[in-house]
Amino acid sequence: MQHNKVLILDFGSQYTQLIARRVRELNIYCEIHPFNKIPTEIESYKAVILSGSPMSVRSEDALHPDLSQIRGKKPLLGVCYGAQYLAHFSGGKVAESNTREYGRANLAYVKDNELFLEHISEGSQVWMSHSDTIKQLPTGGQLIASTQDVENAAYKIEGEQTYAIQFHPEVYHSTDGKQLLENFLVKIADVTPDWTPNAFVEETVEALKTQLGDDKVVLGLSGGVDSSVAAMLLHKAIDKNLYCIFVNNGLLRKNEFTDVLKQYEGMGLNVKGVDASARFLDALAGESDPELKRKAIGRVFIEVFDDEAHLINDVKWLAQGTIYPDVIESVSATGGPSATIKSHHNVGGLPDFMKLKIVEPLKALFKDEVRRVGASMDMDPQLLGRHPFPGPGLAIRILGDLTEEKVRILQEVDAIFIDNLRSWSLYDKVWQAGAMLLPVNSVGVMGDERTYEKCVALRAVESTDGMTADWVNLPYEFLQKTSNEIINKVKGVNRVVYDISSKPPATIEWE
Numbered sequence: 001m002q003h004n005k006v007l008i009l010d011f012g013s014q015y016t017q018l019i020a021r022r023v024r025e026l027n028i029y030c031e032i033h034p035f036n037k038i039p040t041e042i043e044s045y046k047a048v049i050l051s052g053s054p055m056s057v058r059s060e061d062a063l064h065p066d067l068s069q070i071r072g073k074k075p076l077l078g079v080c081y082g083a084q085y086l087a088h089f090s091g092g093k094v095a096e097s098n099t100r101e102y103g104r105a106n107l108a109y110v111k112d113n114e115l116f117l118e119h120i121s122e123g124s125q126v127w128m129s130h131s132d133t134i135k136q137l138p139t140g141g142q143l144i145a146s147t148q149d150v151e152n153a154a155y156k157i158e159g160e161q162t163y164a165i166q167f168h169p170e171v172y173h174s175t176d177g178k179q180l181l182e183n184f185l186v187k188i189a190d191v192t193p194d195w196t197p198n199a200f201v202e203e204t205v206e207a208l209k210t211q212l213g214d215d216k217v218v219l220g221l222s223g224g225v226d227s228s229v230a231a232m233l234l235h236k237a238i239d240k241n242l243y244c245i246f247v248n249n250g251l252l253r254k255n256e257f258t259d260v261l262k263q264y265e266g267m268g269l270n271v272k273g274v275d276a277s278a279r280f281l282d283a284l285a286g287e288s289d290p291e292l293k294r295k296a297i298g299r300v301f302i303e304v305f306d307d308e309a310h311l312i313n314d315v316k317w318l319a320q321g322t323i324y325p326d327v328i329e330s331v332s333a334t335g336g337p338s339a340t341i342k343s344h345h346n347v348g349g350l351p352d353f354m355k356l357k358i359v360e361p362l363k364a365l366f367k368d369e370v371r372r373v374g375a376s377m378d379m380d381p382q383l384l385g386r387h388p389f390p391g392p393g394l395a396i397r398i399l400g401d402l403t404e405e406k407v408r409i410l411q412e413v414d415a416i417f418i419d420n421l422r423s424w425s426l427y428d429k430v431w432q433a434g435a436m437l438l439p440v441n442s443v444g445v446m447g448d449e450r451t452y453e454k455c456v457a458l459r460a461v462e463s464t465d466g467m468t469a470d471w472v473n474l475p476y477e478f479l480q481k482t483s484n485e486i487i488n489k490v491k492g493v494n495r496v497v498y499d500i501s502s503k504p505p506a507t508i509e510w511e
Contacts, residue, residue, distance in 0.1 A: 003192075003195050003199075005031065006023055006028055006030035008023070009033060011051050011052065011081050012055065013052035013081065014468075014504070015052055015129075017032070018468075019170040021170075021366055022177065022178050023181060026181065026193050028191050030049075035050075038066060042069045042074075045074065046075070047077070049082070051079055051081065057084045058095075062085075064089075075163075075188050076162045077165070078163070078165070079164075083164035084132055084166075086138060092135075092139070093134070094132050095135045096131065096133075102129050103127070104125055104127060104173055105128050105148070105167070106125055108122060108146055108147050108148045109122065109145060111142075111143065113156065114183065115165075116180070119179050125174065126147070127168045127173040127174045128150065134166060137152055138155075140157045140159060141156070141158075142155055142158055144163075154167075197373045200365075200376075201233065204361055205237045206237075208233065208361060214238075216312055216314055217234060217238060218243045218309050219231055220247065221244045221246040222260075222391065223386070224321070225371060225384055227321035229377075230320070231319075232267070232377050242319075243272070244271040245305065246260060246273050247274045249297065250276075250281045251297075251392065251407065253394075280297065281402065281404065283297075284401075284402045285401075288400045288401040290399075293511070297393075297395055298392075317356060317357050323363065323365050324364055324366050326363075327363055387431065387434075394410050396510070396511040397410060397436045397510065398437045399437065399510060400439035405492070409456075409490060410437045410456070412489070421460070429462075429472070430462065431461055431462050432461055434459055434509075453492050453495075454492050454495075455493070456497075459498075459499040460472040461502075461508055469503040470502045470503075471501060474498070479498055483496040
């Protein structure tokens with residue numbers, strides 16, 4: 001089945017991924033591409049959305065997309081920078097705003113038009129985030145919405161299916177934003193909302209059968225949602241030609257190696273457990289730089305998989321649970337080198353010596369979509385509800401160098417934290433949780449004796465896909481009990497703190 005596709009051109013906005021998520025929530029498939037790398041097969045896209053940007057269209061460095069194959073030929077929606085771009089370079093005028101237009105606003109004027117046809121009217125709340133403002137509409141521009149402070153909040157181009165809005169429909173604070181996107185995509189662009197989890201499973205399995213044929217595939221299982229769902233899709237496609245390997249890197253949660261192997265029993269998967277913990281810890285000995293720790297772990301993973309792959313006759317492919325945020329988080333909107341926030345251990349290909357091709361059945365999905373796909377295959381809800389866990393494991397939750405003793409301490413702390421979240425019925429209300437072992441000692445008192453021991457930080461966040469996250473306001477009583485239990489039961493820890501940083505500006509993990 002050929003789905004209608006929507007193209008989102010990214011100008012570097014922090015909200016671009018949110019546009020994609022809102023479109024996906026409408027059961028419409030979309031892709032994000034940098035503004036200057038427009039796909040050559042543009043005819044396969046039914047509609048195009050231009051994202052916002054931290055740049056100004058008035059700048060000498062303004063980002064200029066080539067819209068010659070889009071403008072006037074396909075339904076087009078410009079959002080924020082996209083709206084200013086369509087105005088500024090098409091006969092209109094954009095100027096610096098007297099005041100930064102940021103935050104909640106309400107539509108004060110709405111003209112009857114197809115973009116606001118359904119359930120959007122005067123008084124509807126929208127979210128503004130810009131320092132420039134559209135002073136004059138472009139040639140052929142027709143005003144269709146204003147707020148009290150922003151006259152040209154939305155417009156359309158006469159004779160084209162081109163629309164532009166100064167506000168952000170993708171963010172939660174634009175209360176009718178999802179409806180506006182639906183109006184544009186379904187009513188105006190005539191996109192069929194048929195991209196569902198069941199359809200994804202059916203089409204992906206068929207595509208994998210075609211891609212892989214009778215080839216053998218090796219997959220690294222982590223016990224997490226992504227690799228497990230990827231395994232089930234591959235299992236449906238190639239059955240016994242899938243060889244799953246679960247590696248103990250010595251950096252898993254307490255008892256996780258045996259617990260995860262037991263969890264996979266009964267799923268019909270061919271799973272082999274490999275204890276390589278000593279190999280990983282040796283490679284990490286004395287290393288404190290977080291990026292080098294990630295690279296060392298990635299290197300040893302490759303080496304372990306290469307060893308195991310050689311034990312399988314004629315294996316051709318390595319499967320990975322790469323998901324969409326893994327791919328787009330490190331891509332520069334300008335198409336140039338982007339600053340490395342952190343390396344993803346499963347992104348970037350394989351060394352030549354491995355001689356395996358990569359298959360990534362989930363690389364088009366966000367995390368919540370992966371869970372819905374798993375549910376459509378009747379996978380265990382407890383497995384699908386498992387919190388994300390970083391590929392490098394506790395190595396990036398132990399700040400500084402690693403030792404077996406530090407790993408033991410953090411495993412004990414983490415187990416108490418996670419077990420308490422479950423017993424207090426808080427686990428499913430949290431998107432991700434874990435503990436960090438800090439590279440500092442602090443003075444404490446136990447009994448009549450002075451202690452000088454480690455400090456740990458607890459972290460719990462709420463999110464949908466990991467692109468942005470807010471810290472969770474856990475009950476004080478819960479934090480008090482958990483802190484007391486950690487200090488009383490985990491030798492080597494005498495201080496517990498709680499991390500109340502959001503992403504951005506912080507990241508979810510500390511390294």
